[in-house]
Amino acid sequence: MAASLKNSKLAFIGGGNMASAIIGGLANQGIDKQNIIVSEPWDVNREKIAATGVRTTTSNVEAGQDADLIIIAVKPQVTKTVCQELGASWAHRATLPIVVSIAAGITLDSLREWTKTSEGKTAPIVRVMPNTPALVGEGASGLYASEDVKENEKQLVDALLGSVSKATEWVDKEELLDVVTGLSGSGPAYFFAMVEHLIASATALGLPKEQATRLAKQTCLGAGQMLVTSSEEPAQLRKNVTSPNGTTYAALQTFESLKFDEIVDKAVKAATSRAAELGKS
Ligand SMILES: NC(=O)C1=CN([C@@H]2O[C@H](COP(=O)(O)OP(=O)(O)OC[C@H]3O[C@@H](n4cnc5c(N)ncnc54)[C@H](OP(=O)(O)O)[C@@H]3O)[C@@H](O)[C@H]2O)C=CC1
Ligand SMILES: O=C(O)[C@@H]1CCC=N1
Incomplete structure (x- = not known):
């Protein structure tokens, strides 16, 4: 496991099925639960996650405020609202977090536009298509990043997914993530x-x-x-x-x-x- 992942602060926006699977897998790999925070509006899901020892909140802004990596794990239909909320809250940040979106189909262009700060700054964004066997450390994940994402940022995201996946496959065209969704995501x-x-x-x-x-x-x-x-x-x-x-x-x-x-x-x-x-x- 990359040392930098061990020391990174991780925020999950949405604590449903897929986030829970990744978080469970990370906990099994020895990631410090105190370095993970999950924002989840639904009491039942939030309490389930809190019971595992991971920090929780109902506020996406609070979850994302000092995170190094923000994992957008809400339904595709909710992604725009959540991204806009996060982008608007980053005006004070000198360094923007790495955004990892697991939302099926939502493109980098949309994610970049929605997360833009009020000064027009954009975060490095990586799209990932994981699957629920991440919970048992047997996940398969497809990843895609555009050229503006630095190698060390990609490595951190690779380490995040790699710690719960046996296959982490970077695809070289964004559209191929839809195929990964049809193959291993679903x-x-x-x-x-x-x-x-x-x-x-x-x-x-x-x-x-x-x-x-x-x-x-x-x-x-x-x-x-x-x-x-x-x-x-x-x-x-x-x-x-x-x-x-x-x-x-x-x-x-x-x-x-x-x-x-x-x-x-x-x-x-x-x-x-x-x-x-x-x-x-
Ligand atoms: N499930 C899977 O196998 C996989 C899913 N994905 C992707 O992961 C994402 C999540 O899927 P999945 O985990 O199945 O979905 P879930 O519905 O289980 O989880 C999404 C969670 O986000 C919560 N939520 C809703 N609105 C907000 C908000 N504004 N802020 C924060 N949290 C919110 C939901 O709460 P509430 O229920 O109250 O709305 C819900 O608990 C999707 O985009 C999907 O495409 C990717 C790979 C595999
Ligand atoms: O069914 C879905 O839309 C999500 C994406 C891949 C698996 N579950």
């Missing part, structure tokens, strides 16, 4: 949906639900571990399970006849387009 939900369906099918076929759940979860975990540890490609790992004319073949033929590839392709494209749309609305 991706955990695709796998959870798959496991839900596996459990439902096996239960309908007579397996007790608890056993089906344990078997499905472990199958997902085992397959995931093979994907990251094996030198073989995903296609080869699939072939290794598929005996000629055996059970897997029967299942995969069913996937193929129902055009599984098209279903996945359409789903990833839908999420990617929705991310782009969120940035425009």
Whole structure:
């Protein structure tokens, strides 16, 4: 972990699902909770975060006032208001904080415009698309920064996400973050949906639900571990399970006849387009 991250003051604006996952992951990595403050208007979420020992407030301005890194973790639709509030409060600051936005689709141009101070100063901004497995230190994050962001600033953001992610991928075009959103940002939900369906099918076929759940979860975990540890490609790992004319073949033929590839392709494209749309609305 970069020493500078350890010493940095972190402010999360919005303490919902994704912020909680990153904060939980940071705490697991030994980041001092006293260096983290979360601003969250909803009592239930705020109290949940406060119970973990992290400082909380209802004021975005207070959270951001002396932060080195400000993580904008509100819904895309709320991002403009929050950014304007923060930018307006930075007139007194000699050095502006690094702004990290995790809001799906919201572009750097918009973020830069909204966070501008009254004297027209702009903060260094990095866009990140993390995912909820950050909570268990297994996140996957896509990152993008424009050329005005300095190398040491990028390194700090990389260290922040890297401490809760196993993959931190800098993309070289901003639009590619929408694809990252359709792949890994939303991706955990695709796998959870798959496991839900596996459990439902096996239960309908007579397996007790608890056993089906344990078997499905472990199958997902085992397959995931093979994907990251094996030198073989995903296609080869699939072939290794598929005996000629055996059970897997029967299942995969069913996937193929129902055009599984098209279903996945359409789903990833839908999420990617929705991310782009969120940035425009
Ligand atoms: N969930 C995920 O897997 C991922 C989410 N993201 C992005 O992260 C962002 C947050 O998503 P997620 O955590 O799921 O959403 P949540 O709704 O769980 O969290 C957002 C939180 O922000 C609070 N909030 C609302 N208005 C304000 C405000 N003015 N100031 C401060 N806080 C406010 C909300 O409170 P209230 O409920 O009262 O409105 C809520 O608790 C989104 O932009 C999303 O695109 C990115 C990657 C993955
Ligand atoms: O569903 C969403 O819009 C957010 C972005 C990626 C995951 N969750």
